[in-house]
Amino acid sequence: MLAVRGLSKAFGQKQVLDSVDLDLAEGESLVVIGGSGTGKSVLLRCILGLEVPDAGEILWRGRPLAQHRADFMDDFGMLFQNAALFDSLPVWRNVAFRLLRHMPKARARAIAIEKLARVGLGPEVADLYPAELSGGMRKRAGLARAIAADPRVIFFDEPTTGLDPIRAAAINALIRSIVDETGATAITITHDMSSVRAIADRVALLDRGRLRWQGPVSEIDRAGDDYLRDFIAGRARPMARVPAS
Numbered sequence: 001m002l003a004v005r006g007l008s009k010a011f012g013q014k015q016v017l018d019s020v021d022l023d024l025a026e027g028e029s030l031v032v033i034g035g036s037g038t039g040k041s042v043l044l045r046c047i048l049g050l051e052v053p054d055a056g057e058i059l060w061r062g063r064p065l066a067q068h069r070a071d072f073m074d075d076f077g078m079l080f081q082n083a084a085l086f087d088s089l090p091v092w093r094n095v096a097f098r099l100l101r102h103m104p105k106a107r108a109r110a111i112a113i114e115k116l117a118r119v120g121l122g123p124e125v126a127d128l129y130p131a132e133l134s135g136g137m138r139k140r141a142g143l144a145r146a147i148a149a150d151p152r153v154i155f156f157d158e159p160t161t162g163l164d165p166i167r168a169a170a171i172n173a174l175i176r177s178i179v180d181e182t183g184a185t186a187i188t189i190t191h192d193m194s195s196v197r198a199i200a201d202r203v204a205l206l207d208r209g210r211l212r213w214q215g216p217v218s219e220i221d222r223a224g225d226d227y228l229r230d231f232i233a234g235r236a237r238p239m240a241r242v243p244a245s
């Protein structure tokens with residue numbers, strides 16, 4: 001459904017993505033992991049068209065994404081790292097933001113309330129402002145916005161950042177159940193191994209702009225890659241690790 005081919009991107013002398021290939025099947029949940037500064041966000045930004053790659057291409061349903069961006073965006077939802085809610089809008093308008101462009105207000109509000117319920121927020125939350133929500137509630141509201149237009153592809157950018165482990169586990173479980181229930185294709189970028197285990201069908205490890213390892217989540221614990229093992233165990237050895245071949 002989504003294929004990344006030979007994607008490269010440098011900023012000045014710094015090669016941030018170096019010939020990355022990735023394939024994502026319809027309905028699959030891919031989690032991209034990697035240390036800070038390894039190019040995860042740049043990869044996401046290239047897919048979203050917010051960065052122009054130096055080389056390579058991204059295919060969407062077999063066609064160059066750059067030429068079908070409007071179709072892609074119609075099918076796409078995203079949970080931003082800090083939920084990125086508009087502070088001046090009540091929660092329901094945040095959730096219904098895209099819907100309000102093409103449907104009457106009452107219908108958009110009804111869908112927003114239904115999506116809020118799906119993420120565990122009651123109708124009383126609809127008229128609150130983002131500043132009145134806890135971090136976990138903001139994340140849930142952001143998730144409701146991501147799924148408001150029933151997207152076929154959903155990106156989750158660091159979904160558990162800023163949450164305590166119990167709330168993080170709840171968000172991970174919610175994401176997995178939404179992905180299962182909707183059959184949406186999902187890409188998550190994260191450092192959080194609890195998200196990897198809860199959300200992923202397949203895992204891709206980026207290391208200094210290169211795809212170092214990828215495989216089913218069931219194989220990460222017996223993968224032979226030393227950096228992956230260190231990443232899973234949370235062991236620090238950034239200076240000592242062997243360069244990706």
Ligand SMILES: Nc1ncnc2c1ncn2[C@@H]1O[C@H](COP(=O)(O)OP(=O)(O)OP(=O)(O)O)[C@@H](O)[C@H]1O
Nearest residue numbers: 011014016034035036037038039040041042043191
């Ligand atoms: N617009 C830009 N101009 C210059 N350098 C950039 C730009 N965007 C990203 N970079 C650099 O590219 C590298 C990769 O950044 P990126 O944000 O993709 O890392 P990341 O893997 O998402 O890290 P983190 O997990 O910390 O968010 C970093 O060294 C960053 O400084």
